[in-house]
Amino acid sequence: MKTEDLYLQFDNIFFEKTRLSMLTLLYREETVSFNRFKKLLGGTDGALYSHLKKLIESNYIISKKTIMGNSAETQYSFTKQGKASFKKYLAFLENMVIENKKGD
Amino acid sequence: MNKNHNENDRLQDLQVIKDMLQKVEERHLVESWSYFIWGAVIIIGGMIHFFTEYYFSFKDYDLALKVWLPVLCIGGLFEALGFIRKAAKESIPIFTKSFRYLFAAFIGIFIIFAILVITLLQLNAGHLVPVFINFFVALCFFGYALSAYPPLMFQAFVIIIAGIMLFVFNIPIPYSVLVTGAVIGGSFIWTGVQAKTSEVS
Secondary structure, eight states: OOHHHHHTTSOGGGSSHHHHHHHHHHHHHSEEEHHHHHHHHOSOHHHHHHHHHHHHHTTSEEEEEEEETTEEEEEEEEOHHHHHHHHHHHHHHHHHHHHHHHHO | OOSSOOHHHHHHHHHHHHHHHHHHHSOOSSOHHHHHHHHHHHHHHHHHHHHHHHHHOOOHHHHIIIIIHHHHHHHHHHHHHHHHHHHHHTTOOSSSHHHHHHHHHHHHHHHHHHHHHHHHHHTTOGGGHHHHHHHHHHHHHHHHHHHTOGGGHHHHHHHHHHHHHHHHTTOOTTHHHHHHHHHHHHHHHHHHHHHHHHHHO
16 A cells, blocks of 8 residues: 555544644643643643544544642543554654655 | 655654653653652751660651651652642643552562561661661662653662771761661752752753
């Protein structure tokens, strides 16, 4: 299968800088709170919520409200499908780099 | 499906992933002051051990229970506080699977450490305990360096060299305890300075 054909298996959700950063952070830290996303990615609450909502609607991540001290906090983690897709995408990028090196 | 995402975009994706990982890669798990407290209690513990053994000839088990157990409890307590405060400050949830594993690993490491020290004492090899402690703490520093903060490799090597010196030159107790306390305590304080610097920056 050609690289281009392989690439079509991933949807648009991945190809946005903030969402890709969010998925990378989730991959590294397993569970990430909204405040941590805000601290590391910056941006407004509304924009961050909108990106998170898209990821939830696409079934890449799930959210869970937990009590932290005196306040409630929303935490996000990968769904099985989301984690598998992200791993697949990382493998795809790795292959792309290897193929490029071979071509040089 | 995305048909307009070309090779340059994919390279940018790689850059985004790399940047994000770099942002979270080198970080301390606890606040800097808990390293300073660890360093101070270890150095003070080493000095108390030295003076009580030198002047009052306290036995190994007495020293383990009356000096080193309180040192571990005080250090552990403040480390736990430093960890909780750091997690709260960076909005990192602490009741996650990976932190539960980390906690279980700490307990396991502590049990192995205690069993090995007691075994050495029972075999009348108490003079090897400081050497063993140096190697054991160096191993812990290596583990921490690999999982969270690579610059700790330096401290790990300094502690290993100290352990080798104590072994090769057969430095007797209580002098070896004093040296071990100073080297390990100093390493914690140096780590605290690095953590403080990264907190400030």
